[in-house]
Amino acid sequence: MAATHSERPHRRQAWVARAALATAAAAALLPLVYGGLGGLLLLAVGLAGLALTAAALWWTLSRRGVVRAAAALLAVVTPAAVIALFVALRLVWVIALSVALWCVAVWAGRYALRSTGLRPTRMKEHRTPPPRRPFLILNPRSGGGKVEKFSLREKAESLGARVVLLDPEREQDVTELARSAVAEGADLLGVAGGDGTQALVAAVAVEHGLPFLVISAGTRNHFAMDLGLDRDDPATCLDALSDGVELHVDLGFAADRPFVNNASFGVYGAVVQSPGYRDDKVGTALEVLPDLLSRQRGPRLTVRADDVELTDPQAVLVSNNAYRTGDPFGFGRRERLNAGRLGVLAVRVDSAVEAAELLLDPNRAGLSALTAHEVVVEADEPDLEVGLDGEALLLPAPVRCRIERRALRVRVPRTRPGVPEAPPRLDWRRLRKLAAAVSRTAVPGRSARDVPPGPDGSGVSR
Numbered sequence: 233m234a235a236t237h238s239e240r241p242h243r244r245q246a247w248v249a250r251a252a253l254a255t256a257a258a259a260a261l262l263p264l265v266y267g268g269l270g271g272l273l274l275l276a277v278g279l280a281g282l283a284l285t286a287a288a289l290w291w292t293l294s295r296r297g298v299v300r301a302a303a304a305l306l307a308v309v310t311p312a313a314v315i316a317l318f319v320a321l322r323l324v325w326v327i328a329l330s331v332a333l334w335c336v337a338v339w340a341g342r343y344a345l346r347s348t349g350l351r352p353t354r355m356k357e358h359r360t361p362p363p364r365r366p367f368l369i370l371n372p373r374s375g376g377g378k379v380e381k382f383s384l385r386e387k388a389e390s391l392g393a394r395v396v397l398l399d400p401e402r403e404q405d406v407t408e409l410a411r412s413a414v415a416e417g418a419d420l421l422g423v424a425g426g427d428g429t430q431a432l433v434a435a436v437a438v439e440h441g442l443p444f445l446v447i448s449a450g451t452r453n454h455f456a457m458d459l460g461l462d463r464d465d466p467a468t469c470l471d472a473l474s475d476g477v478e479l480h481v482d483l484g485f486a487a488d489r490p491f492v493n494n495a496s497f498g499v500y501g502a503v504v505q506s507p508g509y510r511d512d513k514v515g516t517a518l519e520v521l522p523d524l525l526s527r528q529r530g531p532r533l534t535v536r537a538d539d540v541e542l543t544d545p546q547a548v549l550v551s552n553n554a555y556r557t558g559d560p561f562g563f564g565r566r567e568r569l570n571a572g573r574l575g576v577l578a579v580r581v582d583s584a585v586e587a588a589e590l591l592l593d594p595n596r597a598g599l600s601a602l603t604a605h606e607v608v609v610e611a612d613e614p615d616l617e618v619g620l621d622g623e624a625l626l627l628p629a630p631v632r633c634r635i636e637r638r639a640l641r642v643r644v645p646r647t648r649p650g651v652p653e654a655p656p657r658l659d660w661r662r663l664r665k666l667a668a669a670v671s672r673t674a675v676p677g678r679s680a681r682d683v684p685p686g687p688d689g690s691g692v693s694r
Contacts, residue, residue, distance in 0.1 A: 249666035252340035259333035281314035286591040287584035294525040345656040357477040363420035366393040367413035371425035378449040382467045410436040424449035428623035435490035443643040455492040460650040471645040480638040481569040484552035494551040496619035504619040531611035537604035551575035572637030573603040607633040
C-alpha cells in the first residue's frame with residue numbers, strides 16, 4: 233500500500249511530462265497539418281518577419297535622421313504585414329491556437345519539473361530582538377513623494393525611531409549621517425529612498441555590524457522586491473521595527489563603492505552620465521545610442537570573470553547575485569541574494585544581422601550570462617563611466633567588482649509578501665526522461681518473500 237501511495241506523485245509527474253511533450257508537438261505541427269506546404273512557408277515568413285523587425289529596431293537605435301525614421305517605420309510595418317497575410321489566408325485562428333497550445337505545453341512542462349521536488353534554497357530567517365535606538369534617513373523626493381504620501385516619518389517616530397529628513401534644496405552626505413548616528417549609539421540603520429542611497433547606508437551598517445532596514449519608498453525598489461517587501465505600501469516595511477526577522481544577504485562592491493543591485497558598464501553606464509537623462513530617459517538614450525552602439529564613442533571593454541574572458545562587449549551588467557534569464561516573466565528578479573557570487577550579463581551586437589540572430593537564438597555568442605566570485609572590467613581609457621544602482625559615477629580603470637557574502641543583516645517584517653518561487657528552467661531533455669520513466673514499484677512487483685532464495689538460501693539473489 234505504501235508503495236502504491238508513493239507511486240502516485242511519480243505517475244502524475246510522468247503523465248504531465250507526456251502531456252507537455254504532446255502539446256508542444258501539436259503546437260508545432262498544427263500549422264503544417266492545416267496549411268500543408270503553405271503552412272510551412274507561412275512559418276518561414278513569420279520567422280523572417282521577426283528577424284527583419286529585430287534588424288529594423290537595431291537600425292532605429294543605432295542610426296539618426298532619415299535612416300532612423302525609415303527603420304522605425306519598417307519595425308512597425310513588418311509585423312503588421314505578417315499579421316495581415318495570416319488574416320488574408322484565414323490562418324489567424326491556427327496561429328492563435330498554436331500559441332495557446334505552446335503556452336499549455338510550457339505550463340505543463342514546468343509543472344512536471346517542479347514536481348520533481350527540487351526547490352531553490354530559501355533565505356534563512358534569523359530571530360533577533362527589536363532595535364532600541366533605530367536611525368532612519370528619509371528622502372522626501374524619492375518615489376515621487378512617498379515619504380509624505382505614506383506618512384513614513386510619523387509612523388517611524390511613533391515606533392521609537394530617530395528620523396532625519398533629507399533637505400531637497402542641498403546635497404547631504406548620507407554616509408556621514410549614518411556614521412554619526414552610529415557614533416551616537418544607533419543600533420539599526422535604515423533608508424527610505426532609492427537603491428543608490430540604500431547601498432551607501434548599507435555599507436555603513438556592514439562596517440559596524442548593525443542591522444539594516446529597507447523602506448520601499450524609491451521609484452522601482454528592485455532591492456526591496458528581491459527581499460520580498462511590499463513595494464505598494466512602504467509603511468509596512470516599518471513593521472520590522474517591532475516585529476521583524478533578519479535576512480543575511482550579500483553586498484556588492486565596484487572598486488570601493490557598494491551596490492545592492494548592479495553596476496553597469498558600457499552603453500548604460502554612458503547613458504546615465506548625460507545631464508538630461510533624469511528628465512528625459514528615452515530622448516537622451518536615442519540621442520547618445522548611435523555613437524555608443526557603432527563604437528564611435530566609449531571605451532573598448534574587456535571583462536574577466538574568474539577564469540572567463542569576454543572581449544569587446546558593448547554593455548556589461550555586474551549584479552549582486554545573478555538575475556533570472558530563462559523566465560521572461562521573472563526577468564529582472566534575482567532568485568537569491570545570499571549565494572555569494574556576482575552575476576554577469578554581457579551583450580555584443582555589431583550589426584543588424586547579429587541583432588536578428590540574438591532575437592531568434594538568445595543562446596548565441598552575442599549574449600553571455602555567467603556567475604563569478606570576482607569580476608574585473610578593463611578598458612582602453614583611463615576612466616570608466618559606471619551606472620551604480622542607477623547613479624552615475626566615473627571610476628578609474630580597471631574596476632574590480634567583488635562580493636561580500638552574507639555581510640548585510642537586513643531586518644524585514646515577519647509578515648511580508650515574500651519572493652515568488654522561480655519556475656524551473658524548461659529542460660526538454662529532462663522532460664523526455666520523465667515521460668519515459670517507469671518506476672520499479674509501478675511494475676506488478678514481488679515482495680521480499682516472493683524473491684527466490686539465493687545459492688546460500690538467504691533469500692537474496694546474487
